[in-house]
Amino acid sequence: xxxxxxxxxxxxxxxxxxxxxxxxxxxxxxxxxxxxxxxxxxxxxxxxxxxxxxxxxxxxxxxxxxxxxxxxxxxxxxxxxxxxxxxxxxxxxxxxxxxxxxxxxxxxxxxxxxxxxxxxxxxxxxxxxxxxxxxxxxxxxxxxxxxxxxxxxxxxxxxxxxxxxxxxxxxxxxxxxxxxxxxxxxxxxxxxxxxxxxxxxxxxxxxxxxxxxxxxxxxxxxxxxxxxxxxxxxxxxxxxxxxxxxxxxxxxxxxxxxxxxxxxxxxxxxxxxxxxxxxxxxxxxxxxxxxxxxxxxxxxxxxxxxxxxxxxxxxxxxxxxxxxxxxxxxxxxxxxxxxxxxxxxxxxxxxxxxxxxxxxxxxxxxxxxxxxxxxxxxxxxxxxxxxxxxxxxxxxxxxxxxxxxxx
Amino acid sequence: xxxxxxxxxxxxxxxxxxxxxxxxxxxxxxxxxxxxxxxxxxxxxxxxxxxxxxxxxxxxxxxxxxxxxxxxxxxxxxxxxxxxxxxxxxxxxxxxxxxxxxxxxxxxxxxxxxxxxxxxxxxxxxxxxxxxxxxxxxxxxxxxxxxxxxxxxxxxxxxxxxxxxxxxxxxxxxxx
Numbered sequence: 007x008x009x010x011x012x013x014x015x016x017x018x019x020x021x022x023x024x025x026x027x028x029x030x031x032x033x034x035x036x037x038x039x040x041x042x043x044x045x046x047x048x049x050x051x052x053x054x055x056x057x058x059x060x061x062x063x064x065x066x067x068x069x070x071x072x073x074x075x076x077x078x079x080x081x082x083x084x085x086x087x088x089x090x091x092x093x094x095x096x097x098x099x100x101x102x103x104x105x106x107x108x109x110x111x112x113x114x115x116x117x118x119x120x121x122x123x124x125x126x127x128x129x130x131x132x133x134x135x136x137x138x139x140x141x142x143x144x145x146x147x148x149x150x151x152x153x154x155x156x157x158x159x160x161x162x163x164x165x166x167x168x169x170x171x172x173x174x175x176x177x178x179x180x181x182x183x184x185x186x187x188x189x190x191x192x193x194x195x196x197x198x199x200x201x202x203x204x205x206x207x208x209x210x211x212x213x214x215x216x217x218x219x220x221x222x223x224x225x226x227x228x229x230x231x232x233x234x235x236x237x238x239x240x241x242x243x244x245x246x247x248x249x250x251x252x253x254x255x256x257x258x259x260x261x262x263x264x265x266x267x268x269x270x271x272x273x274x275x276x277x278x279x280x281x282x283x284x285x286x287x288x289x290x291x292x293x294x295x296x297x298x299x300x301x302x303x304x305x306x307x308x309x310x311x312x313x314x315x316x317x318x319x320x321x322x323x324x325x326x327x328x329x330x331x332x333x334x335x336x337x338x339x340x341x342x343x344x345x346x347x348x349x350x351x352x353x354x355x356x357x358x359x360x361x362x363x364x365x366x367x368x369x370x371x372x373x374x375x376x377x378x379x380x381x382x383x384x385x386x387x388x389x390x391x392x393x394x395x396x397x398x399x400x401x402x403x404x405x406x407x408x409x410x411x412x413x
Numbered sequence: 414x415x416x417x418x419x420x421x422x423x424x425x426x427x428x429x430x431x432x433x434x435x436x437x438x439x440x441x442x443x444x445x446x447x448x449x450x451x452x453x454x455x456x457x458x459x460x461x462x463x464x465x466x467x468x469x470x471x472x473x474x475x476x477x478x479x480x481x482x483x484x485x486x487x488x489x490x491x492x493x494x495x496x497x498x499x500x501x502x503x504x505x506x507x508x509x510x511x512x513x514x515x516x517x518x519x520x521x522x523x524x525x526x527x528x529x530x531x532x533x534x535x536x537x538x539x540x541x542x543x544x545x546x547x548x549x550x551x552x553x554x555x556x557x558x559x560x561x562x563x564x565x566x567x568x569x570x571x572x573x574x575x576x577x578x579x580x581x582x583x584x585x586x587x588x589x
Contacts, residue, residue, distance in 0.1 A: 014577050017526045018545035022515035026430045028444055030422050037451050038414060175457040177477050241482050242449055276482070326559055328470045 153396050154304055155371055155407035156183060166409045167191050168256040169198050170249050171209045173295055173305065176242050177329050179249050180209060180295060180303045181256075183409040192228060195219045195253055201413075208297020208330070213237070213246045227282075228254045229263045232272045241276045248283060255285040289313050291321040292375035292410075294332040294368060303411050304375060305331060315350065315380050316343050322372050334372035336365060348383035349403050357391040367396045371407070378406035414455060421454065425471055428547055432472065435530065435542045436479045440513070446482055450475045472557040476539065483535060529579040537572035544569055 156166060165186045170179050184201060186194060196219055202211040216236035220229050230251060237243050254262050261284040264272045271281040288308045295305035309318055322335040335341075340355040352373060354360055360369075370387065377385050384403035393401045429450065434443040453474050516524055530538055536558075543554045544565075551569075555562045 010577055011573050014526075014573050014580065015545060017522050017580075018541060018576075019548075020519065020523050021435075021526065021546050022513070022519055022523070023427070024431050024434045024440075024513055024515050026426070026444070026447075027440075030419070030426075033422065033448060033451065034415060034418055036448055037418065037455065040448075040452055041414070041455055175474070176453060177474070241446070242453065242478065245481050324559055326473070328473050 153367070153371065154302065154411055155375065156409035156412050157397060158405045158408045161408035165191065166412075167194055168253065168409060169202065169211075169214075170252045171202055171207075171211050172213075172246050172249070173329065174204070174208050174210045174297065175329055176210060176246060178293075178295065178305045178307060178331065180207075180305045181410045182207075182209075182303075183412045185412070191257055192219050192222070198253070206298075207301055207303070207413075208295070211250075213243060213250055217247065217251065223263055227261060227263050228257075228259060229265065230254075231267060232264050234266050234272050234274060237272075238275055244274045244277055247274075248277075251283060252285055260285060288379065289318065290376065290379040291318045292334070292372045292379075293322065293324075293326075294334050294372075295330060296332060297330055304371070307331075315345055315377070315382075318376050318380065319343060319352075319373065322369075322376065334365065334368040336369075339369070345380075345382065347381065350377045350380075350382040350385045351388065352385055353388045354390050357389050360390065366390075366392075370395055370398055370400075370404070374404060374406050375410060382406060418451065418455060421451065421467070421471065425468060429471060429475055432475055432542055432547060433479055434513075435546055436535075436538060437482065438531075442482070446475075446478050449478050453478070466556075469553070469556045472543075473559065476557065480535070525580060525583055526576065529576050529583065532579045533572050533575055536568055537575060540565055540568045541572050541576070 166183050167186055169182045169184070171182055172179050182202065184194075198211070198214050202209060202214070204211055213236075216233040218231045220231050223229050232247065237247050251262055251264075261282055263282050264280055266272050271279040273279050288306075289311070290306045290308055292304045293307055295303045297303075307321060309321065319335070319341055323333050323337045323339075325331060325333040336359070338356070338359050340359075342353040342355055344351040344353070350373075360366065373387075374385055384405050386403040387400045390400055393399065398404050426447075430443060430447055433446050433450075434440065437443055437446065450471065454471060512524070512527065516527055530541065533541060539558060540554060543549045543557060544551070549557070551562050551565050554560075555565045558565065560568075
């Protein structure tokens with residue numbers, strides 16, 4: 007047996023070196039051309055900013071001038087009346103907002119203080135006992151107490167949409183949730199490129215400028231127009247295009263129809279001709295993406311088909327420093343899992359390790375989000391040694407979040 | 414940019430090309446994917462934090478690009494499979510990629526091994542390529558794949574067993 011294995015290994019080491027016939031210059035020319043094209047597109051995409059700022063400034067000016075014009079036409083009596091009404095309204099608003107901020111501020115302060123007390127103590131203990139740098143976060147820069155999801159309760163009565171945007175190295179995708187105010191969620195897709203702040207958020211939304219929602223077909227399937235000439239740079243850009251259109255999956259659609267600007271099927275170099283894209287349910291693990299010290303997002307790692315929830319939870323312990331991806335669950339936390347659809351039972355086997363962790367809100371949310379991708383509706387956290395973390399009441403099963411990364 | 418690219422190219426190109434080639438076994442596709450790796454690397458060169466070695470970073474990106482490619486291929490095959498009569502035309506789906514000329518002068522054993530690599534899972538193939546063809550250490554392999562060293566060892570062990578079974582089958586004439 008050992009001999010046979012040695013023979014296999016020997017044969018493998020004799021596999022030939024494969025030579026590349028292309029020269030350095032060939033590659034360089036191709037690559038610099040493509041890098042420049044992508045840069046040009048990025049700059050072109052930013053072209054809306056200056057006109058938008060100019061228009062906004064013009065509107066503000068018109069508004070101010072208009073107000074003065076109205077005021078100068080008031081009589082002194084009318085002005086006095088308006089003034090007194092305004093004063094009383096102002097006063098009422100000030101009192102109300104003072105009360106509100108006092109009460110919400112008190113509650114918030116109490117909560118933060120409670121967390122900080124725990125967090126500070128734990129951080130100190132963690133610093134003494136946990137040497138694994140990979141598991142450390144810049145906690146002083148990112149408020150660990152702030153939830154990075156929208157809970158089911160918080161989502162009641164509101165309308166949200168979720169954009170799927172790749173990170174700036176185009177390795178992973180961050181779902182970004184935006185609350186809407188009476189807009190049409192379908193038309194809203196076309197505004198997405200104006201909402202995503204690529205540089206600040208460490209994301210790359212360039213591809214959105216190549217995709218436009220143009221309406222619904224007679225089967226109530228969204229039709230998207232794709233500028234295929236913008237999607238020819240390789241497999242990555244095609245993959246990005248296929249992911250960003252999952253915006254419509256979040257709106258409840260199982261598929262979208264796609265066409266090029268001439269109304270023909272979209273022709274992609276690696277995928278071929280496409281007329282319709284059907285969304286597959288993906289199993290995902292959710293990790294932390296910190297492109298800059300003050301920005302933190304949940305990012306999706308798509309798992310292989312057939313992955314188990316146990317494997318997914320283990321994946322939550324893996325950092326990828328090269329891509330600014332951090333593991334939300336420390337490596338030394340042992341978790342036992344028992345899934346009874348629709349509730350996932352999580353049991354922490356070494357809560358003493360957990361008590362030293364400053365990352366408990368991340369642990370909770372990463373497990374909730376990962377469980378959701380496996381179809382669970384609730385997660386029962388056991389043996390955690392605490393009953394409340396951030397917005398989560400842990401002495402009863404916690405509902406999986408409704409939305410992710412609100413901005 | 415030329416300087417950064419020259420540096421990467423001089424140091425890693427051959428290994429990078431070989432890694433991707435043994436994954437996809439097609440030179441034009443390899444060239445496309447190598448190019449894509451360089452583009453991604455150069456676009457994010459400024460953000461490379463240096464927390465891993467350049468080699469680990471480059472190969473991690475190569476791994477992602479290759480996996481993306483396989484995912485795409487999977488979707489494409491699935492779409493083409495709709496309405497396709499496998500009973501009647503299944504043989505048409507056999508891999509007809511040309512074997513590289515570098516293989517011709519190698520022993521029959523090595524040529525057989527080249528074919529058998531296809532029967533490994535993608536994970537197993539990556540480990541085999543990095544460990545035996547690229548001669549990387551277990552630690553380097555683990556860093557590139559972002560796995561633990563024990564996962565690398567287990568996957569390597571399973572891959573060797575799978576290749577051994579497949580080679581024995583071939584030699585015994587049991588190949589389907």
